[in-house]
Amino acid sequence: MTTSRLLSLEQWKSWLWSIIRFVLITGLSFVILFPIFQKISTSIKAKGDLYSAVVVWIPQNFSIDNFKQAIRVMDYWVTLFNTFALSATTTLLTTASCALAGYGFARLKFKGSNWLFGGVILTILVPPTTILIPVYLNLKSFDLMGLMTLFSGKPVNLLNTYWPFILTAVTANSLKAGLYIFIFRQFFRGIPKEVEEAAYVDGAGISRTFTRIMLPNAIPSMVTVMLFSFVWQWNDSFYTTTYLTSSKVMSTQLSSLPYNLAQQVTDGAASQADPFYLSMIQDTGILLAILPLIIIYLFVQRYFVESVERTGIVG
Amino acid sequence: MWGVIYVLPWLIGFVLFFFVPLLASLRYSMSTIQANAEGIAIQFTGFANYIQALTVNTSFNRALIESITDVLVNVPLIVIFSLFLAVILNQKFRGRAVARSIFFLPVILASGVIMSLESTSLIEAVNQNGTGGSAFGTLELEGLMLNAGVSEWIVTYLSGAVDRIYQIVSQSGVQILIFLAGIQTISPQLYEASKMEGATGYEAFWKITFPMVSPLIFVNAIYTIIDSFANNAMTKLIRDTGFVKFDFGLSSAMAWVYFVAIAIILVIVSIIFSKRVFYQD
Numbered sequence: 294m295t296t297s298r299l300l301s302l303e304q305w306k307s308w309l310w311s312i313i314r315f316v317l318i319t320g321l322s323f324v325i326l327f328p329i330f331q332k333i334s335t336s337i338k339a340k341g342d343l344y345s346a347v348v349v350w351i352p353q354n355f356s357i358d359n360f361k362q363a364i365r366v367m368d369y370w371v372t373l374f375n376t377f378a379l380s381a382t383t384t385l386l387t388t389a390s391c392a393l394a395g396y397g398f399a400r401l402k403f404k405g406s407n408w409l410f411g412g413v414i415l416t417i418l419v420p421p422t423t424i425l426i427p428v429y430l431n432l433k434s435f436d437l438m439g440l441m442t443l444f445s446g447k448p449v450n451l452l453n454t455y456w457p458f459i460l461t462a463v464t465a466n467s468l469k470a471g472l473y474i475f476i477f478r479q480f481f482r483g484i485p486k487e488v489e490e491a492a493y494v495d496g497a498g499i500s501r502t503f504t505r506i507m508l509p510n511a512i513p514s515m516v517t518v519m520l521f522s523f524v525w526q527w528n529d530s531f532y533t534t535t536y537l538t539s540s541k542v543m544s545t546q547l548s549s550l551p552y553n554l555a556q557q558v559t560d561g562a563a564s565q566a567d568p569f570y571l572s573m574i575q576d577t578g579i580l581l582a583i584l585p586l587i588i589i590y591l592f593v594q595r596y597f598v599e600s601v602e603r604t605g606i607v608g
Numbered sequence: 609m610w611g612v613i614y615v616l617p618w619l620i621g622f623v624l625f626f627f628v629p630l631l632a633s634l635r636y637s638m639s640t641i642q643a644n645a646e647g648i649a650i651q652f653t654g655f656a657n658y659i660q661a662l663t664v665n666t667s668f669n670r671a672l673i674e675s676i677t678d679v680l681v682n683v684p685l686i687v688i689f690s691l692f693l694a695v696i697l698n699q700k701f702r703g704r705a706v707a708r709s710i711f712f713l714p715v716i717l718a719s720g721v722i723m724s725l726e727s728t729s730l731i732e733a734v735n736q737n738g739t740g741g742s743a744f745g746t747l748e749l750e751g752l753m754l755n756a757g758v759s760e761w762i763v764t765y766l767s768g769a770v771d772r773i774y775q776i777v778s779q780s781g782v783q784i785l786i787f788l789a790g791i792q793t794i795s796p797q798l799y800e801a802s803k804m805e806g807a808t809g810y811e812a813f814w815k816i817t818f819p820m821v822s823p824l825i826f827v828n829a830i831y832t833i834i835d836s837f838a839n840n841a842m843t844k845l846i847r848d849t850g851f852v853k854f855d856f857g858l859s860s861a862m863a864w865v866y867f868v869a870i871a872i873i874l875v876i877v878s879i880i881f882s883k884r885v886f887y888q889d
Contacts, residue, residue: 311701314696314699314701315701317696318696318707321693321711321773321777322707322710322711324773324774324777325710325711325713325714325774325777325778326710326713327774328774329717390617390618390621391618393614393615393617393618394614394615394617394618396614397610397611397612397613397614397615397618398615400611401610401611401614401615402611403609403611403612406611406615409615409619409622412622412626412627413618413622415626416622416626417834418834418870418871418874419626419630419867420834420837420838420843420863420866420867420870421838422843422846422847422863422866423630423633423860423863423864423866423867424625424626424629424630424633425846425847425850425863426633426636426850426856426859426860426863427628427629427630427632427633427636428625428629429850429851430632430856431624431625431628431629431632460621460625461621461625463617463621464617464618464620464621464622464624464625465617465618465621466618466621466622466624466625466626474618499610500610503614521715524715524716528716531838531839531843535847535851583716583717586716586717587713587716590709590713590716594709594712595705595709
């Protein structure tokens with residue numbers, strides 16, 4: 294009798310917890326998803342529905358006019374292509390260079406390598422704003438220790454090209470690269486030494502061991518790093534607004550969107566643009582900017598969540 | 609020597625795009641910089657820029673203090689919140705996969721431009737007022753807690769947290785991820801043994817999960833601090849001083865004061881944690 298009552302008490306407790314958990318998770322999910330739903334709802338409304346008292350979520354008159362306007366103002370397809378190309382390039386280069394550095398720091402210890410790894414930590418800690426101006430001036434008249442002057446007579450201006458991104462990506466110093474090196478180092482340290490030793494015994498050199506044995510094992514951490522670096526590059530406004538002032542990339546387009554909207558979307562000649570209408574198109578623009586990311590995320594999220602667990606961030 | 613070859617690409621970039629600029633910025637911060645036809649002329653002025661930033665400039669001190677208090681207020685909330693969520697997301701329940709992918713969504717969406725545009729969005733502001741009443745709800749709760757004798761400071765802190773829930777949730781994506789990965793490396797035998805001894809889930813959390821993930825609490829605290837310092841009113845002020853007013857010297861001086869402030873906070877946090885973190889080996 295007592296044991297069954299105790300059991301049922303346990304049962305009640307676990308039910309109660311399930312309910313609390315359900316409420317919490319649903320509530321917080323709602324908080325996260327709410328802005329997205331709101332944007333979707335706003336973006337398909339016709340202009341008249343803004344002031345209609347009956348319309349809250351589901352519009353009375355569906356319209357894709359907002360999308361047309363946003364696509365026109367943002368020059369969406371060109372921007373999309375540019376952003377995608379930029380993000381994909383830097384992602385691949387960053388992942389490759391960071392994997393190399395991470396492996397070097399984890400396994401191929403040399404004199405002073407711990408000191409250099411301290412340098413990696415320093416790049417994580419120093420806010421990018423601190424070195425922004427020298428880097429900017431450096432890129433404005435880029436002169437690789439006098440090499441450029443030697444060949445072309447004068448330093449080259451790399452601003453408004455993709456070179457700053459490519460150069461920093463190749464040299465593992467792009468946006469948050471220190472973090473990626475750290476992730477790779479932790480991961481490679483977690484792989485048993487025996488695996489490498491077996492490869493050496495079988496006659497593989499260091500580079501062969503790295504490309505054939507270690508990299509295939511590192512796929513989970515590579516997925517994590519690639520996803521992070523793609524997304525952060527896509528959303529980055531810090532570097533893009535500094536290096537690419539006139540180029541059409543998603544984040545620069547987004548940050549200049551309010552201004553462009555006020556310039557370009559005026560109904561008729563004299564009437565002032567309605568701020569609510571502009572805000573409506575702005576929301577549609579944000580939605581358009583993050584839509585590709587959400588679509589990519591839908592495909593990779595399962596793999597992503599699993600791989601982070603095996604990444605060994607947590608070495 | 610292979611190690612040098614593997615690290616070399618990074619090392620070149622480190623020197624070119626980090627170390628030399630870092631020293632240059634320190635030099636700029638102590639000089640006035642004039643751009644002319646031949647390039648830039650740098651004139652050493654000692655600590656003039658620092659003095660100007662700290663005593664003359666009207667917005668610097670305020671922005672600095674604001675961003676520091678912001679971080680100090682938010683970091684504990686974000687770390688505790690993400691640990692709590694990671695524990696929940698680690699339990700078995702129906703729809704766990706969906707819940708996980710929703711909670712990692714902010715990793716993708718929370719970024720500078722989108723967040724700043726969102727805060728200016730009129731439609732969102734209007735809708736939030738419409739569906740709101742949230743302020744009313746917390747007010748009521750506040751009264752209840754004050755009556756119950758909870759100290760006023762804690763009450764305002766917590767109710768502020770409830771009002772900023774979106775900000776907190778959207779900054780916790782990476783931290784949840786790190787905690788979740790950490791919790792999954794704890795061996796299940798520990799939990800089984802504790803269950804045999806009659807420990808409740810609550811006790812198991814404090815006696816097993818918490819000590820095992822304590823190094824990660826440290827990591828996440830550091831990450832959150834760096835992350836929240838990377839983009840706020842202060843960085844905007846530094847950038848505007850540099851690229852709108854073209855006062856490179858003053859901007860560099862501000863950036864260095866800012867960096868030193870962050871470094872001090874990081875050192876204090878590390879000292880606090882280093883005594884309390886539990887390492888298995």
